[in-house]
Amino acid sequence: MKFERKDLPVGTPVVGMIGGGQLARMTQETAIALGVQLRVLAEGPAVSAAQAVADAPVGDYRDPETVRRFAAEADVVTFDHEHVPTDLLHELEAAGIKVYPGPDALVHAQDKAVMRQRLDAFDAPAPAHQVVASRDEIADFAKRIGGFPIILKTTRGGYDGKGVWVAESSEDPVVDEAFAANVPILAEEKVDFVRELSAIVARSPHGQAVAYPIVESVQVNGICVEVTAPAPDLAPEQAAKAQQTALRIAKELGVVGILAVEMFEARDGRLLVNELAMRPHNTGHWSIDGAVTSQFENHLRAVLDLPLGSPAARAPYTVMVNVLGGDDESTADMHYALLHCLARDPGLKVHFYGKSVKPGRKVGHVTAYGDDLDDVRERARHAAAYLTGTIDE
Numbered sequence: 001m002k003f004e005r006k007d008l009p010v011g012t013p014v015v016g017m018i019g020g021g022q023l024a025r026m027t028q029e030t031a032i033a034l035g036v037q038l039r040v041l042a043e044g045p046a047v048s049a050a051q052a053v054a055d056a057p058v059g060d061y062r063d064p065e066t067v068r069r070f071a072a073e074a075d076v077v078t079f080d081h082e083h084v085p086t087d088l089l090h091e092l093e094a095a096g097i098k099v100y101p102g103p104d105a106l107v108h109a110q111d112k113a114v115m116r117q118r119l120d121a122f123d124a125p126a127p128a129h130q131v132v133a134s135r136d137e138i139a140d141f142a143k144r145i146g147g148f149p150i151i152l153k154t155t156r157g158g159y160d161g162k163g164v165w166v167a168e169s170s171e172d173p174v175v176d177e178a179f180a181a182n183v184p185i186l187a188e189e190k191v192d193f194v195r196e197l198s199a200i201v202a203r204s205p206h207g208q209a210v211a212y213p214i215v216e217s218v219q220v221n222g223i224c225v226e227v228t229a230p231a232p233d234l235a236p237e238q239a240a241k242a243q244q245t246a247l248r249i250a251k252e253l254g255v256v257g258i259l260a261v262e263m264f265e266a267r268d269g270r271l272l273v274n275e276l277a278m279r280p281h282n283t284g285h286w287s288i289d290g291a292v293t294s295q296f297e298n299h300l301r302a303v304l305d306l307p308l309g310s311p312a313a314r315a316p317y318t319v320m321v322n323v324l325g326g327d328d329e330s331t332a333d334m335h336y337a338l339l340h341c342l343a344r345d346p347g348l349k350v351h352f353y354g355k356s357v358k359p360g361r362k363v364g365h366v367t368a369y370g371d372d373l374d375d376v377r378e379r380a381r382h383a384a385a386y387l388t389g390t391i392d393e
Helices: 022-034 064-072 086-094 103-110 112-121 135-145 173-179 236-253 295-303 329-344 373-387
Strands: 014-018 037-041 076-079 129-132 150-154 164-167 185-189 193-203 209-211 215-220 223-229 257-266 271-277 317-324 349-352 362-370
Touching: 014 022, 014 064, 022 037, 022 295, 037 064, 064 086, 076 295, 086 103, 103 112, 103 236, 103 271, 112 185, 112 236, 112 271, 129 135, 135 150, 135 185, 150 173, 164 173, 193 236, 193 271, 193 295, 209 236, 223 373, 236 257, 236 271, 257 295, 317 373, 329 349, 329 362, 329 373, 362 373
Parallel strands: 014 037, 014 076
Antiparallel strands: 129 185, 150 164, 150 185, 193 209, 193 215, 193 257, 215 223, 223 317, 257 271, 317 362, 349 362
């Protein structure tokens, strides 16, 4: 079924979201509440968002004509992912279509070298870095920063730990793997960090911005597995500094919508920008149940230039744990496992993404909140472990 604008109540805004993953699926819930018509350009008829959004044409986000047709039927275009070519987005803007975040901002989430160069221009805190094109340049960079190991990253296309290598020397075999990606390679200091943090902000076209509490994220093999809001034992001045850094980046880059700034809390006290995402982000999923206004609602409010909602937490602590597919066949029927999880913890919140279970795949998340951090963590971790078959009681 396809909705025509004439079938919608007068004044109903239409938001076109390119990408049909779980982020678009979770955006639909708040779109319904706000009376917004969400359209999704889906990768296939059964992808996560297409199961929940009635108006979800299937098409290739790299095909200009497909994107033009899709954008023409929306009041504003936004994204479930950052992979749409920026020249195509410039073309949409030239045709008078609102695109948020715009291509001049989005390129900083697509290309890590461009991001580093731009952040350097206004002294945003970052690990030492350099684009490298040879083993000799890698060796020179390592010497300049005090030696190996160093991090090598593809400047484009990496996510969830893909396109990232730790090099122990300029002759390390991973150097060949990195250069085989056939995109520029960014070398970075391997930061001695205490933990990873995430600063999420929302910004509207006229410059209103709000900052969510700084969260601690736990990564395993490059995949986020757990988020705690707010980050425990983070000094108030450090939390404020992280929020201010994210707000400044959003302003300097002209971001509209959600911006997630992933950071390292270094052992020497530095807060260093690792990566940027310009869309709702995994480290902000806690906000669906744990904040006054979720990141998904504030993303929609921002791209429609509506007043932004409060990002304040509803409880002293909220913990979100991702539900990842395992190797065991027992993970196939997670819905049966809900009987145990919901009976054990009536306050638990469970979100499934409508995905088939595959090893390591994010198929959902669970959220718990309350006054006692240890208790909240145990509840969320237990539920995720039970749903994946890691435990059976």
